[in-house]
Structure formats: structure tokens, C-alpha cells
Amino acid sequence: MKKKNVAVVMGGYSDEYVVSLKSGQLIFDSLDRDLYNVYKVVILKEEWYFLDDRGEKSLINKADFSVNLSSGFDVKFDVCFNIIHGKPGENGELQAYWDTIGQTYTGCGFYQSALTFNKKDTLAVLSKYGIPSAKSVYLRKNEDCNEDQIIADLGLPVFVKPNQSGSSLGITKVKEQADLKKAMDFAFAEDDEILIESFLDGMEVSVGVIDYEGETIVLGITEIVSKNEFFDYEAKYEGASEEITPARIDEETRIRVKNIAKKAYDSLGMSGFSRSEFIIMNGTPYMLEMNTNPGFSPASILPQQAAHYGISIKDLCGNEVEKALNKTK
Template sequence: MKKNIGVVMGGYSSEYKISLKSGDVVCKHLNTDKYNVYPIHLLKDKWVYIAEDGSETPINKGDFTVTVNGNKIEFDCVFNAIHGTPGEDGYLQGYLELLNIPHTSCPMYQAGLTFNKRDCLATLKPFGIKCATSYYINKGQEINEDEIIAKVGLPCFVKANKAGSSFGVSKVHTKENLATAIETSFKEDDEIIIESFLDGTEVSVGVITYKGEVTVLPITEIVSENDFFDYEAKYQGKSQEITPARISDEMTQKVTEVAKKVYTTLKMKGFSRSEYIFVDNEPYLLEVNTIPGMTAESILPQQATKAGITLNDLFDNAIEEALNQA
């Protein structure tokens, strides 16, 4: 009997449009011989199943079911394609776990931890994971620009602590631009992290559980046409994403080991994509993403393709892993 798979997409953050694209790609590549596929939009004002004709049917939030033509549909598994809240920060994971519905993302705690850049980096540093020097500010707190610059230097990066797709991120070259960058970040989150600039080769490393084994995918080198890997560079073609990365075998081995260590140390499951910058041939962790983009042009699917894993296989494996852990 075919499994009912709900593919959730959208979300409540600035990333919702990107998530809708990821979810659509997942729906198109799932094996309809094995699965009944239900595209589901989770938006601030509605949770709805989108039928082929574009009609919308509300999701019952009490048990995460949908009634179609008088039939109540229960989901055997949920494929989570939501970037940002509530799909990447632990809220959806906790909800589904309380309902005993398997899902393709990492567990609630890991999602919440990795979505919080400050907490994630603080957790990993004692395990020997190298990170940039950082400074934290909460909204309403007094801002001492001289103190910030004395700690992290210039240029530096000002980031919203809990946001993705480079929303709320600025590269600051002068003290005069620091206040504006902080204000921009606070539009996305009430916590920010300011990090020292690391000058070196940037790479992205996908790590997944594939057929029961923690698997590091081929590494991607990021070459941005802009000042850094911002929204334009990520989604509007203003970057080169080169897989495999043009780095030495030694650098490849180092970042592969670190990425796998991050995944296992955090007790991750499902997908992850972590970003690093090499300084003196040593990889420094920038952040960990647990719901990476899933379009054919997105980095992790590109890496999977290089590893000989098709999108169909990648998505099918995610569902199988989730069902096996249930």
C-alpha cells in the first residue's frame, strides 16, 4: 500500500518563497508508485493542502490530517521543506513528534540549537571546532561600537542570530556603517551576532544520513561576485558554486572530518549543510543549516548529483530513513 507523504513548505519567515520552490521540487521528484504526495502550505494565516487544480483544503491542526472528498487523510511521514520558522527552528519538529508523525528533518532540540547561531557555535567550540571571534547583542541592549570593533575588528559581519538565506546579514567595513547594519539585523531577529571577517576560501559541505550511514557529500566552493555570499549571490546567480571544490586533498580531508564531527557531535539526522572558511588551511565553521535548499540548482542537491545520488533517490532515502526511525 502506498504511503501518504505530506510535503510541507512555506513557513513564517522571509524565506517562505524559497521554501515553496524547494517543496515543489520535492513533490515533483517523489516516486508516485510508492507515495501519495500531498503538497501542504504552512503559512501564518493558513495551513492548507494544495490540490492539483490549485484548490485549498484546510489542515486540521489538532492531528495534522486533511479531509479530501469525505476521506480523512493521515500522513505516514512529513517531508519538511520549510526554511526558517517554524520548520527549521524546532517548532514543527516538536509538534510532529508529539503527534508521533515521522518527519525527514532532525529532531526538535537539534533544530532549535542549529537555528540559533550563537548557541550552536558555543556548543561546538569545546569539541575543537574552530569559529570566528564573535560579539553578541540583544535588542534593547546598549551598543558600544568601540568595544565591538576592539573585539572583532573591521571588516566584520553583522548577522541576525536566527535567520537564513542571508536575510539580516551585512558586511561592515567602517565604524560609520555599523549602526545601520545592526538595525538591519534587528529587523529579522531580536538577537544578533557580530563576527570577525575571515579571509579565505569558502566552502559548503553537505552531510546526510544515506542508507543508514552518515555520508559527507562532495564539497562545494563558493565564489561570490558580491562582497560576500549574500541573497543575490545565493539565489540570483551572483556566485559560482564549484563542485568539487578547488582545494587540496589535505583541505578536503580536514573539512570532511570536521563536517562529519559536527553532524555526529550534534546527534543530527536527515539533511545538513554547513559552511566553512579556510584560514591557513584550517576550516572555520560559519553555521549549520538543517533544511537546505532542495531545488535542482541548490547546493546540496548539486553535491548529491556529483555523488551519483539523483533527486529521486535523495528524497526517497530521506523518507525511508524517517520511517525506519519511527
């Protein structure tokens, strides 16, 4: 059987590209060479390029996402393994482009990517399915706001965050109203839309959900114990947190979290990797957000959960490629 050409597509347009490169390397190393020819493709704002074994770059032809190597050999990819965190791989832009040119790819489609990258819209849709979230105020850049009314409605502390961003970039925990404006400006530097959310005093958990061999499964529930004020960029990627799998919760709460995470995944018509964040308060899981291209470096939560569940990284990645290939049959 002829091997399929798989491009592991990494990088991105935000500061998350550094994490994406690490995630891409793990997937590149893990895919079965007996089944696939595996290649690296890096997408950055300034250029899209193919990276060969010697580290030499060749530009991607955006007309059909192929590459013409200096040897004169053209490479066309049977599957693109999308592991870009943030724009353009997690907000639907890349998926819409691939759909237009007929390129097969892993993970969820354009609509699910665009929806889940927008925190406000995700939580609004999931509320219709009975999935609770924090009380919040939504603001656009340069829109007038009444700080006194916001604090009266939400109380203190509050979280101020970009509506469309990842890796906890641009997020501030605000304890005093005097700090609210600075936090809003910080969030607006990442996105033109922000959310100000009420504080939920409870345990933060991260829940990995995937569709694996035709079934929606919860890989694990990981308890997040941050050394910082919250699970920020430093806590996620620089070791300033303790991640405990399985989370230290009772069986009744575990089942409740598992069922809500699966319900959210299925209700949105998801496919591929996902990691949803919840705060458990008084036994009730409140959803914060869903990530459709979560971190996949060796230290990331989803690979840890897969190991706990008993699925190897090789099988996890191979399942994604085979699902994508089967969509085209």
C-alpha cells in the same frame, strides 16, 4: 503493499517561503509514485492548507495534521517531508508540534533544529569538540553596547548578522565603524539577537552532509565565489555567485574539511539533510553555521552535490522517507 501517504510540507513564516516552495516542488516531483501517494501541504502564518492536483486548497486540521477533502475523504499522512526553510520548520517549532501529536516526519528532531537555528549556541557547542569559528560579540535588542570596544576586539571589517535567520537575510559586511549602527538595526529587524563576527579572509565553502543508508557521508565540498561582498541572498538565489563542486582545494585540506563537517554533524546528533558553511583560512576550516533544511531547488547546492556524489534526487528523497518510516516501527 499499500502505498504510504507522504506530505511534502513547504512554505514558512519568513521571506524564505518562496525558496521553500521551489524546494518542495522538486521533492514532490522526485518521490517514487510506485511507493508513495505524494501530497503538497503549505504552511504560512495566515493558514495551513492541503493543495490538490487542481490547485484547490483544503485547510489542515491542526489537532492531528489531517485534511478533510470536499469529497468527504480524510487524508492522514504516514510521513511529513519537512522542507520549510526558516521558521517554523527549521527552528524546532514544527517538530515539537509533530512530536506532541505523534506525527512522523523527516529530518532532525526538535532539539537539533532549535540548536542549529541559533548560530551562537551551535558554535558554542561545537567549540567543545574542537571546531573553530570566528571571534564574535553577541547582543540582544536594546542592550547597551560599546562600539569602540567591539571594533577594538574584532577589528574591521566585521559581519553583522541575525542570530536566528536564514538565506543570509539581515546580514551586512561593515568596513567602517560609522556604518555599524545601521548594520545592527538591519540585523535586529530580522531577530532580537545578533552576532557581530570578525572577518575571516579565506575561501568560503558549503559542505553537504547527510545520513544515507546508515552512514554519515559528505556529499561534496562546494567553493563559493560571490560576485557581491559575500554570499548574500542575491548570490544564493539570483545567480550572483559561482558555485564550484568540488572546491579547488588540496587533498589535505579537503580531508580536513570533510572530517570536521562529519564531526559537527555527528556531534550534534543530526539526521537528514544538512549544509554547513565554512571559511578556510590558512588551511583551517572555520565554521559559520549549519543549515538543517537547506535549499533544495534545482539550482541549490545540495542537489548539485548529490549529483556529483552519484546519488539521484529520487533516491536521496526516498532515503529520507524510509528512515522516517523506520523510526516508527
